[in-house]
Amino acid sequence: MTTANTELYPEAQLVTDLREWMPHQRWFAAKGQTLTGVRVLLRDPLVEEPGFGADHLLVKVSFESAADQIYQVPLGYRPHLPDDLQQWTVAGPDESRGRSVYVYDGLRDQEILDRYSRNLASGTTSGPVELHNVPGSVIEPGLRGRALSAEQSNSSVVLGEKLLLKMFRRLTLGINPDVELPLALGEVGCRSISPIRAWIEAEVEDVRTTLAMVQDFAANSADGWSMALGSVRDLLIEGDLRADEVGTDFAGESQRIGAAVADVHAHLVAALGTGERTAAELSEGMIGRLEGAAAEVAELSELAPAIRARFEEFAGLGRVPVHRIHGDLHLGQVLRTPERWLLIDFEGEPVKSLEERRKPDHPFRDVAGILRSFDYAAHHSVRESQQGAAVASQREFRAREWAERNCAAFCEGYAAASGTDPRDSGVLLRAYELDKAVYEVVYEARHRPSWLHLPLEAIRRLTAM
Ligand SMILES: Nc1ncnc2c1ncn2[C@@H]1O[C@H](COP(=O)(O)OP(=O)(O)O)[C@@H](O)[C@H]1O
Ligand SMILES: [Mg+2]
Structure with missing residues (x-):
């Protein structure tokens, strides 16, 4: 189909440009994969005016050694680009390629x-x-x-x-x-x-x-991750005070986050019901992920038998109640509005298939997600600073204390709202925490090797309990 936009910007050139531009975008999930093809599934003209065009595009990308992915890409076209849009350019005008306009990320144009x-x-x-x-x-x-x-x-x-x-x-x-x-x-x-x-x-x-x-839109809100980092930062600045003594103690918020998570769980049950799965089946998935991770990350191999023993202990629990859960919960997925805490972003883990994401799971997967996030928040500023060994170990100690205090407060809030304290089901909770930490080990080994020790340390702690 020819539209004014396809005349302005022929599809063959569009495909060539997208192939070049897409892999560098923040949302592009297949970083490092070799692209083999780009195909436009939908090109819906949004604006077709003299000197101004925009298309809404769905684009399918194929790779040498990964499954195809589909992306949503709104693009704008203008013969002259205002300064504030320059940084969002996909390609500039080039008559020899039949492209008479600037092409840019459409979501940046007012x-x-x-x-x-x-x-x-x-x-x-x-x-x-x-x-x-x-x-x-x-x-x-x-x-x-x-x-x-x-x-x-x-x-x-x-x-x-x-x-x-x-x-x-x-x-x-x-x-x-x-x-x-x-x-x-x-x-x-x-x-x-x-x-x-x-x-x-x-x-x-x-x-x-x-x-x-x-x-x-929750105006005037802050996400839990930034708030937690602020609290840890303040704690580490105050030389000798404990987490409960500094101005920005986060424990009260952690408790309220616990209550909000429990509230969402209760409503998920009310809306979509509960079921049961065997702990053996759930543990099998964890063991499968552990095996994959241990094969990839050498540092994990010495810890793998102890983790596996925890998963097997979990398998012995028989049937466990399950329901739909958030599935990708961490402190960046909770928002503090002036009134209350909200859970956002229910997409689930993007690496999992839709079928896997929609499968009911034990709610402690969400609980474990937040607990692991406290560990990350606590160590974030410790990691980023360059200091001598004595100071570092002191900071490390206090960061640990912050994490424990907030994990406990979160569990108290969850328990008060749901009647179930996650800490009373240690075997179950530890299995989910370990499953998450194993995932983190793979992530850090691939993307941030200097952080690898953080999930490894958590695994040592969790398997020693
Ligand atoms: N309803 C909302 N109100 C205000 N800010 C929001 C809202 N939903 C998301 N945000 C902000 O956008 C960010 C990303 O949202 P999220 O849904 O997690 O997107 P993504 O899928 O890209 O992770 C959040 O961290 C938060 O800062
Ligand atoms: Mg998110």
Whole structure:
């Protein structure tokens, strides 16, 4: 199909440019893989005006030794690029290649964001794209868009400081749990999440697939990770004070985070029910991941038998209750609003298949995610500083103390709200903590070898308990 945009920017050149540009983007998940092909699955014109164009694109990327991936890529086209858009350039004009315009990341252009905002408010979609409003929710017209600067694995746009449009960058065919779970939670009245107002989906390769969602924007909020880091920083500055004596003690917040996680768990049960799985089956998965990790990371091999023994101990627990969980919980996935803590980002672990992510699991996977995150937060600033051995060991001791204090407070909050203290089920909790630490070992070995000792140290501690 030819449109004004395809004349402006022929598809063959688009594909060549994307192939060059995409691997360098923050959201590109296949870093280091050799690309073998790029194919445009959908090219939906959003703007076609003299001197200004924009397309909404779905792009499939193939690799030499990895499964295909599909990405969502909004692009803008302009003959002249304002200064603030320069850094988002995909390619500049080059008549010899049939490209007469600048091509750039469309989500950085105010006018394009406003166009998305207008379409959401009016319900305008084109091609195979469908907009669903949650009953009772209206998206008011005229909300100005602004790209959220904290660029994560997806791209979020704040609309009028009221709503957040989250566009999934890497698409997983099917309904994204980041829409499914908050929608179900909203229906049963859960207040520890940001309510969903609308979502966008399309048939992609014959599968109904979530492209984006709109939820309430929590203005004046801070994420748990930054708050925790601030608390640790203050603690380490105060030479001799303990975690409970400094101004920014985090334990009260940790307790409230525990209560919020328990609240979400209870509502997930109310909305989507419970089931049972055998601990043997769950432990088998953990052992499989351990074997894979030990084969990859030499430092893990000496600890592997002790970890395995913990997983086998867990396998002996018989049947355990399971339900849908968050699945990728850490301190960066909780937001402190002026009123309460919210859990966000219910996508689950992006490396897992959708089927795996949707499988009910024991809620302690989420609990373990937060506990491990406290360990990371505690050691973050210790790691980053260059100091002598004596000071380092003193800081290390106090960081450990901070982590223990906040883990305990979190468990107390979880226990008070749910009636179940995770610490009373040590075998179960340790298995999930170890499973997470094994995952971290692989991650650090691949991306940040100087951090490898952190999960290894946690494994030593957990297996010695
Ligand atoms: N409802 C919201 N209100 C305010 N800020 C939010 C909201 N949802 C997400 N954010 C901000 O955006 C960041 C990334 O959101 P998240 O859903 O975790 O995206 P990703 O999938 O890219 O990790 C969060 O750390 C938070 O700072
Ligand atoms: Mg996130």
